[in-house]
Amino acid sequence: MKSSKAFSIIFALFFLGQIVIAQDVAKNKVVITGVRFAYPLVEKWIKQYQQTNPNSQITIEARTTTDPSQYDVLIEAYEPEASVKESREYVYIARYALLPFANASSAFAKTYSDKGLTTELIKQFYFNDIYADKKNEKKIEIPYTIYTRLQKAGAPVTFARYFGFEQANIKGKAIAGADEHLVKALLKDSTGVSYSTPGLLFNLQTRKPIDGLTVLPVDIDGNKRVSADEKFYDNLDIVLQKLEAAELKNVPIEYIHLSVLKNNTNPEAVKFLKWVFEHGQDNLHEFGFLKPDAKRFQQEKDHLQQLGLN
Missing domain, CATH: 3.40.190.10 (Periplasmic binding protein-like II)
Structure with a gap:
């Protein structure tokens, strides 16, 4: 009887532990989608970010004819309409030429x-x-x-x-x-x-x-x-x-920008974007991208640091 009760307690603790682990994984999960020619660059950023943030679960879900039903970070290569910008916060991180x-x-x-x-x-x-x-x-x-x-x-x-x-x-x-x-x-x-x-x-x-x-x-x-x-x-x-x-x-030269929701923002997504601004510029030339204008880059970096996303 006692062993059965002890087993039940152990099982319950194990079950609760699994719930905590699952919650931590969900909390650290980030889904990225958007313009496909930026994927190799973003994949490099993810790999480097996870070296110092091993619990982070960042994945790219490839865009097809439409965007995935759910995602945290959107990569785009042209200026969005004003109505779209009302619900998302944008940071301009690199440039590309045509x-x-x-x-x-x-x-x-x-x-x-x-x-x-x-x-x-x-x-x-x-x-x-x-x-x-x-x-x-x-x-x-x-x-x-x-x-x-x-x-x-x-x-x-x-x-x-x-x-x-x-x-x-x-x-x-x-x-x-x-x-x-x-x-x-x-x-x-x-x-x-x-x-x-x-x-x-x-x-x-x-x-x-x-x-x-x-x-x-x-x-x-x-x-x-x-x-x-x-x-x-x-x-x-x-x-x-x-x-x-x-x-x-x-x-033609235009900016690549990454965006997140203004409300109910995934904290890990914001953390990743801040890391990219601190460490990601060294990878731009490797993948054929141009560095942003220095003044614009500093403005974007300051903007990201000041965001009160929740």
Whole structure:
């Protein structure tokens, strides 16, 4: 009888212990979702964060055609609407650039890796512009096929807005899926031309362009021609150095931001964001991202520290 009672007490204590453990795991669990081209960078941050916070349970749940039903941190690559910002707190943590590229075996790549692309040519190749004066357009005799994203996403929205258009104005074949699917589709088409982020266009180990792709130079000083010193796309580190050095023409650059709910915020998610601001900047170049403007970064860091999230 006594042994049965003792067993019951032990079982109850064990059961209560399991509940406490489960509660601790739930308390430390963070789900992240959003723009997929940022996942490798965020995965690196998670791995480093968990080295000093081993009880943290941070996972990425991949976005499909929609976001997961529940998540704590949302990564996005374009400025949200004002109505969306009413319920979420945003911190801007890194920047990304968008570069034109072509299938390396295409006649387009061979021609425009030498000539480069001016503002006028970019608009002519990539956009349906009902206001353009057709008499001023260049006659293009080489074959090319523009590829773009089907769904609304950071890269096409940013690319279009930079040149004064909307995503719906981008020409060409619309590919479903993420930005990496766009790159894969273009690799299969010898006439393919598109735009993407450096992290997807370069091999992150060799720092060279992905085999089969040619990154196309653009008129970065706005003088309507592309000179030799504007052709620096053979090495990712040089590209990032050049893009961070000055304000450039014809290179769309936008912020990556992470957001959490203003109310009922997961404390572990906020703790993770604060860690990223303290330690995550050293990883940006590794994955093809640009560092934020120094003044803007400090403002965002101060903003995060002052948040009264609950």
